[in-house]
Amino acid sequence: MTECKSDAPAQAARAALAATHPIPHDDEGPVFAEPWQARAFAFTVEMHAKGAFTWPEWADALSRVIKQAQEEGDPDLGDTYWDHWLVAVERIVAEKNIASAQALQEKAQAWARAAEATPHGQPILLDGREG
Template sequence: MSQTAPRPEQPFEQPWHAAAFALTVHLHERGLFSWTEWADSLATALADNGKAGNLDGGDDYYTAWLAALQRRLAEGGVTGEDEISAMMAAWTEAYLTTPHGHPVTLGG
């Protein structure tokens, strides 16, 4: 049946959608939150983001997903905006200063 049934076109439109999804599933499997807690957080983020206009279920859906994940991590005392912003700055710096043709790594 797997030869004949249609394959999903493209489960994730963007690599970061896949990464955010995988992070959440993995953290749930590691016991950081229950799936019910997660669904509540996602529903709240979708409702909040939807106030600015109808969400189309693409990029804006994963934007809400990411907001929900950060919310869960903040509530669990795992990490917060300050630490995340600092790490984003470090990665930005790494991207901007990595020489031609080299993989982008932190502190290297």
């Protein structure tokens, strides 16, 4: 059996896992408790694939966020890992001038408004697109 040449995203995901703190995974790869965690992970892998940052830069960004959280009293039980991941994504996007902190804040507020306006069990729509 030949190896699929389109395995680049999977290789990038494995590299991301190796370069950062361990995340929950099973035999098939990363597992996520909530859809937003998978989206944050996929966004990070995609931004790296597009050359927005290197894995060492990403690992440093995530490590800094986790270290800061621990210094501020986070007991590091694993339940806040994806919150730290999201903060690191937001910071590296702002640091690399991919999007401003203000633009990220505005988008987060738009998502919050869309979520609040969406009936339970329905897809959240932002600007007419499913979120």
